Amino acid sequence: MTWYSHSPLNWCAKEEYVRQSSYEITSAQALNSIIDNVNNLIAILKDPTDTTSLRADLSKLEHEKVSKYVVEASQALMKIASDYNVPFHTSIITTLLKPEEEPKISTPQTNHLVSSFNVKEEISVFPALKEHKQFVEVTPPVDNECIAIGRAFNTLEEAAQAFQDYALKCGFNICKGNSKKDVYQEYACSARGKVRMRKIQDQSKRRNRKSIKKMCKCHIILRLKANVWVITMRKLQHTHDLLTIDEIKKTAKNRYIPEDIKERAVKMYNDGETPAKIQYQLESELGDLCTWSMKDLYNMLYRNKDPSIQESSDSS
DNA sequence: GTCTGGTTCCTTAAGAAGTA
DNA sequence: TACTTCTTAAGGAACCAGAC
Numbered sequence: 597m598t599w600y601s602h603s604p605l606n607w608c609a610k611e612e613y614v615r616q617s618s619y620e621i622t623s624a625q626a627l628n629s630i631i632d633n634v635n636n637l638i639a640i641l642k643d644p645t646d647t648t649s650l651r652a653d654l655s656k657l658e659h660e661k662v663s664k665y666v667v668e669a670s671q672a673l674m675k676i677a678s679d680y681n682v683p684f685h686t687s688i689i690t691t692l693l694k695p696e697e698e699p700k701i702s703t704p705q706t707n708h709l710v711s712s713f714n715v716k717e718e719i720s721v722f723p724a725l726k727e728h729k730q731f732v733e734v735t736p737p738v739d740n741e742c743i744a745i746g747r748a749f750n751t752l753e754e755a756a757q758a759f760q761d762y763a764l765k766c767g768f769n770i771c772k773g774n775s776k777k778d779v780y781q782e783y784a785c786s787a788r789g790k791v792r793m794r795k796i797q798d799q800s801k802r803r804n805r806k807s808i809k810k811m812c813k814c815h816i817i818l819r820l821k822a823n824v825w826v827i828t829m830r831k832l833q834h835t836h837d838l839l840t841i842d843e844i845k846k847t848a849k850n851r852y853i854p855e856d857i858k859e860r861a862v863k864m865y866n867d868g869e870t871p872a873k874i875q876y877q878l879e880s881e882l883g884d885l886c887t888w889s890m891k892d893l894y895n896m897l898y899r900n901k902d903p904s905i906q907e908s909s910d911s912s
Numbered sequence: 913g914t915c916t917g918g919t920t921c922c923t924t925a926a927g928a929a930g931t932a
Numbered sequence: 933t934a935c936t937t938c939t940t941a942a943g944g945a946a947c948c949a950g951a952c
Contacts, residue, residue: 780913
């Protein structure tokens with residue numbers, strides 16, 4: 597697991613996670629891990645023969661910028677490690693700052709950190725983070741004739757259904773992509789694009805949410821020719837692991853509660869039944885067809901709550 | 913013809929707080 | 933302690949404009 601937040605405001609949450617984590621790593625181990633991973637990044641960026649996506653996607657200018665930032669980050673980390681006598685290894689950057697050149701940082705947070713740095717034995721980075729996960733393009737070994745280039749469909753809905761069927765066999769969800777009315781329409785893997793990190797004033801309020809976006813390039817493009825929609829282009833490679841059918845069923849997109857079940861659940865709830873009992877009853881009756889979670893049911897019931905119940909509970 | 917980035921709207925789910 | 937309610941950050945989908 598990796599911590600993405602760089603804000604000191606998240607210190608308490610991070611500390612709590614580390615305390616609860618089964619790894620139970622020390623701060624020194626964590627720092628060593630960061631140094632090691634940054635050095636690995638530098639190695640990738642410096643190696644002209646490396647063909648991983650990181651290098652391939654970068655222009656020369658971007659590559660230079662990223663290299664500069666990563667090298668500076670590595671130097672800063674090793675400076676801190678040196679200041680606090682944390683033994684480190686795998687050094688690619690040889691230009692270490694002199695240990696006594698600058699005053700050490702002293703805040704409650706750093707002091708706490710330092711207390712766990714006073715170790716003299718060699719510390720090895722936990723293996724899980726040391727291994728590189730090579731970037732690979734995944735092309736599903738599934739018959740794709742149903743979405744072959746040149747294949748025509750009477751309507752976009754039919755085309756979407758064909759792509760949806762193919763996606764289900766492969767293990768990914770689809771979404772609509774770019775379009776121009778009555779000209780062309782793209783359907784893509786829902787992992788297309790990237791996450792837009794929104795600006796937030798109070799970093800402590802930032803939530804720990806994952807994203808399905810993986811910059812995936814898998815998509816098909818249809819064009820309207822002689823009143824039929826024809827597949828004119830397709831890319832079937834994915835930048836991420838594919839899912840099993842069970843995993844697909846559990847994705848947010850497929851966890852919908854049918855209207856009739858909704859109505860029934862809301863009625864039971866308004867009659868005084870608890871959400872837990874409603875969910876239990878639905879799971880017993882529907883088995884695998886019950887794809888939604890307890891949380892989904894809570895949200896649905898909350899959205900459809902009878903206003904009179906709300907008022908009576910407010911007044912009491 | 914294709915791709916990228918911006919915007920809007922809606923939904924999901926994290927997490928705090930209340931309750932039994 | 934488990935369950936439930938509630939708020940709200942932010943993810944996802946769709947659409948569009950404009951660049952290449």
